Amino acid sequence: xxxLETFRAEARAWLEENCPAEMRTPAKGDDDVCWGGRxxxxxxxxxxxxxxxxxxxxxxxPDWPKAYGGAGLSPQETKILRQEMAKLGCRSPLNSFGIWMxxxxxxxxxxxxxxxxxxxxxxxxxIRWCQGYSEPGSGSDLVSMQTFGEDKGDHWVVNxxxxxxxxxxxxxxxxxxxxxxxANKYHGISFLLFDMETAGVSTKPIKLISGNxxxxxxxxxxxxxxxxxxxxxxxxxxxxxxxxxxxxxEMISGMGGDGGVTSIGAAMKAVLAEEPVLRAQMALFDVDxxxxxxxxxxxxxxxxxxxxxxxxxxxxxxxxxxLNKKRNELVxxxxxxxxxxxxxxRANGGSKARNWLRxxxxxxxxxxxxxxxxxxxxxxxxxxxx
Amino acid sequence: xxxxLNDDQNMLRDSARDFMASEAPVTHxxxxxxxxxxxxxxxxxxxxxxxMGFTGIxxxxxxxxxxxxxxxxxxxxxxxxxxxSPSPFxxxxxxxxxxxxxxxxxxxxxxxxxxxxxxxxxxxxxxEGVKHRPEKIACVATRxxxxxxxxxxxxxxxxxxxxxxxxVAARTAGAAGETDGLTLFAVDKDxxxxxxxxxxxxxxxxxxxxxxxxxxxxxDAIIGEVDGGWSVLSKMLDAGRVGAxxxxxxxxxxxxxxxxxxxxxxxxxxxxxxxxxALQHRAAHxxxxxxxxxxxxxxxxxxxxxxxxxxxxxxxAAKAKAGLACNLAVREGVQMHGGIGxxxxxxxxxxxxxxxxxxxxxxxTYYHADRVATMNGY
Numbered sequence: 001x002x003x004l005e006t007f008r009a010e011a012r013a014w015l016e017e018n019c020p021a022e023m024r025t026p027a028k029g030d031d032d033v034c035w036g037g038r039x040x041x042x043x044x045x046x047x048x049x050x051x052x053x054x055x056x057x058x059x060x061x062p063d064w065p066k067a068y069g070g071a072g073l074s075p076q077e078t079k080i081l082r083q084e085m086a087k088l089g090c091r092s093p094l095n096s097f098g099i100w101m102x103x104x105x106x107x108x109x110x111x112x113x114x115x116x117x118x119x120x121x122x123x124x125x126x127i128r129w130c131q132g133y134s135e136p137g138s139g140s141d142l143v144s145m146q147t148f149g150e151d152k153g154d155h156w157v158v159n160x161x162x163x164x165x166x167x168x169x170x171x172x173x174x175x176x177x178x179x180x181x182x183a184n185k186y187h188g189i190s191f192l193l194f195d196m197e198t199a200g201v202s203t204k205p206i207k208l209i210s211g212n213x214x215x216x217x218x219x220x221x222x223x224x225x226x227x228x229x230x231x232x233x234x235x236x237x238x239x240x241x242x243x244x245x246x247x248x249x250e251m252i253s254g255m256g257g258d259g260g261v262t263s264i265g266a267a268m269k270a271v272l273a274e275e276p277v278l279r280a281q282m283a284l285f286d287v288d289x290x291x292x293x294x295x296x297x298x299x300x301x302x303x304x305x306x307x308x309x310x311x312x313x314x315x316x317x318x319x320x321x322x323l324n325k326k327r328n329e330l331v332x333x334x335x336x337x338x339x340x341x342x343x344x345x346r347a348n349g350g351s352k353a354r355n356w357l358r359x360x361x362x363x364x365x366x367x368x369x370x371x372x373x374x375x376x377x378x379x380x381x382x383x384x385x386x
Numbered sequence: 387x388x389x390x391l392n393d394d395q396n397m398l399r400d401s402a403r404d405f406m407a408s409e410a411p412v413t414h415x416x417x418x419x420x421x422x423x424x425x426x427x428x429x430x431x432x433x434x435x436x437x438m439g440f441t442g443i444x445x446x447x448x449x450x451x452x453x454x455x456x457x458x459x460x461x462x463x464x465x466x467x468x469x470x471s472p473s474p475f476x477x478x479x480x481x482x483x484x485x486x487x488x489x490x491x492x493x494x495x496x497x498x499x500x501x502x503x504x505x506x507x508x509x510x511x512x513x514e515g516v517k518h519r520p521e522k523i524a525c526v527a528t529r530x531x532x533x534x535x536x537x538x539x540x541x542x543x544x545x546x547x548x549x550x551x552x553x554v555a556a557r558t559a560g561a562a563g564e565t566d567g568l569t570l571f572a573v574d575k576d577x578x579x580x581x582x583x584x585x586x587x588x589x590x591x592x593x594x595x596x597x598x599x600x601x602x603x604x605x606d607a608i609i610g611e612v613d614g615g616w617s618v619l620s621k622m623l624d625a626g627r628v629g630a631x632x633x634x635x636x637x638x639x640x641x642x643x644x645x646x647x648x649x650x651x652x653x654x655x656x657x658x659x660x661x662x663x664a665l666q667h668r669a670a671h672x673x674x675x676x677x678x679x680x681x682x683x684x685x686x687x688x689x690x691x692x693x694x695x696x697x698x699x700x701x702x703a704a705k706a707k708a709g710l711a712c713n714l715a716v717r718e719g720v721q722m723h724g725g726i727g728x729x730x731x732x733x734x735x736x737x738x739x740x741x742x743x744x745x746x747x748x749x750x751t752y753y754h755a756d757r758v759a760t761m762n763g764y
Contacts, residue, residue: 263762263763263764265759265762265763265764266762266763266764268764269763269764272759272764273764279759279764280752280755280756280759282759282764283755283756283758283759284706284755286703286755286758286759286762287703287706287707287710287751287754287755287758288678288707290682290699290700290703290707290758291678291679291681291682291703291707292678294389294678294681294682294684294685294700295677295678295681295682297389297681297685298389298390298680298681298684298685299681301388301389301390302389302390305388305390307390315670315673315674315677318670318671318674319674319678370667372670373666373667373670373671374663374666374667374670376670376673376674377666377667377669377670378666380670380673381646381666381669381670381673382650383646383649383650383660383661383666383669384650384658384660384661385657385658385660385661385662385666
């Protein structure tokens with residue numbers, strides 16, 4: 001057996017032994033997902049055991065170095081582990097913006113101390129992070145942001161407001177873009193980390209069209225941030241943010257639904273058999289879905305070997321989010337009047353309708369589809385103009 | 387398998403790219419079109435394909451070929467598509483070779499050397515109606531002597547009239563609509579009772595309507611098993627489909643590159659038109675569609691090469707997606723070129739015509755999307 005085949009067999013055996021049966025079924029909803037953090041309440045003993053087993057093995061962040069809480073797996077080994085987890089139907093042991101976004105940024109820009117401290121906390125699920133980027137006047141034009149950190153020697157005093165902060169009301173810490181030089185637009189922003197329990201931080205959930213409140217307004221009123229909580233260089237936070245946005249786009253572009261190629265059509269066979277035009281739409285969607293999965297696989301393989309264009313994740317973000325919106329339109333059409341039910345148990349508390357509405361944000365958050373197309377057009381296709 | 391080309395495949399791509407660009411660029415296609423060539427392709431170029439080793443890419447090494455897979459065949463096809471190079475490569479070196487690989491040694495020895503030498507051309511006689519319906523084949527083969535007598539008609543047999551042999555699918559049992567009871571035959575072009583009417587298509591390819599009027603074939607003309615032709619036919623069709631999809635990736639990319647170059651040079655309102663966001667967004671969207679098509683085609687090719695159980699599903703999705711993306715590329719191409727895109731002098735229209743032909747070949751987007759639905763269980 002090759003090393004990779006040996007690894008596959010070992011990973012499989014480990015998963016068989018350590019992943020509880022309950023954790024091999026899909027999560028029942030957002031509340032059933034493990035996000036970790038100081039205030040997280042486990043929904044079951046199995047959920048707790050599964051997280052602990054993965055933490056001990058480094059499998060919450062398998063491709064991170066062992067020194068920072070990972071298992072130090074190679075890209076090929078990580079891919080194999082994910083394949084084996086998918087085969088057994090294992091849930092992700094820990095979902096976290098720390099894993100998806102902050103960790104990769106720290107790995108590239110953080111000091112050794114920051115990596116050991118913050119990445120370790122993330123890997124163990126101890127701290128739940130949120131991201132402070134957008135402001136009321138700075139959406140697509142993010143670099144115009146104005147939240148300001150005044151230099152007070154050994155610390156900054158931060159004042160301002162962020163918006164669309166995902167789960168800010170549930171998060172323990174925030175990674176936040178703060179202007180530290182008003183004279184310099186791009187080179188006047190710093191990337192700061194601070195505790196959401198710091199005096200002067202407050203959050204207010206925003207009720208969305210889905211009826212849910214995954215986002216908050218976040219207010220900073222004379223918030224003291226020590227200088228050692230800066231990531232990267234002072235006034236060069238835009239470099240960190242851009243790097244991190246790439247990861248966010250990858251993450252959002254992966255949100256095609258079940259993360260796999262399983263068609264939603266089979267379960268809806270009876271409805272589709274009576275609706276030839278809808279069936280045809282579903283079929284064309286499946287063609288696009290299989291295409292997107294293959295596209296994502298190819299992109300990741302090219303990315304890892306350094307062959308992908310640095311702006312390519314913008315394209316994946318555009319394609320993936322538009323596809324997810326289309327999927328949810330079809331789910332609603334196939335679901336018919338039952339999918340319209342907003343509260344009933346029959347309709348699982350309106351989960352289809354709420355998910356459908358939630359996906360409309362996919363092509364807005366993390367860079368709108370229109371901004372993605374601008375970037376692809378200018379940076380990859382090298383179209384002329386400003 | 388990683389979804390990237392390896393070093394050998396990159397080398398093959400470079401040599402195929404150089405070869406097509408120098409020996410068979412669009413000017414070559416125009417020359418043969420404008421002379422009203424009865425074959426629609428150059429036999430000299432076909433020989434050159436052989437010298438490059440292209441014609442035997444899928445022929446097993448034991449039979450004197452390169453023993454490569456669909457990825458490598460697709461690399462050549464993409465360059466063919468990009469340059470609109472006319473050749474029998476898709477029908478002969480891809481579809482026919484995949485069928486003949488499942489034939490006995492005598493049959494392989496009879497046909498592979500000519501293909502390897504770039505001398506033999508083989509036509510695929512499957513279609514009986516205007517749309518691709520392989521399971522509906524009604525052409526009849528009745529037992530006669532030590533073989534069969536074939537009666538029926540075929541159409542859309544690309545390069546049929548230039549072929550030395552036709553692979554004919556006929557029914558030896560069962561009824562139209564059933565996959566059991568089909569048998570594949572290698573029928574000599576000069577067989578008594580076989581007649582053809584060659585007709586030029588929109589993309590200047592030449593296809594034949596074939597009449598089989600009691601054509602006698604011996605038992606040694608059978609490819610695979612009697613009544614069990616569906617498995618051979620499926621392999622042949624899937625190779626042809628993923629091959630056509632790869633060629634469409636080339637056609638679409640060629641059309642897209644022409645169009646993007648045009649956007650960067652054409653001036654109106656004192657600006658290069660590529661500065662307009664209305665065109666930039668459409669260009670970026672098109673690029674995404676072509677990149678998706680390229681990815682699913684590569685995935686389908688690699689699954690066939692691995693003998694994966696899901697290969698059929700991915701081939702159907704690849705043919706459907708490549709059809710959609712390439713079609714978008716040529717439509718946007720003509721539109722963005724404006725008036726000049728409507729002229730025969732400009733190449734973009736040639737790409738539009740080629741796309742149409744390839745989209746129809748071995749099942750269009752709708753046919754394959756329907757198969758995706760069926761294979762996905764609805």
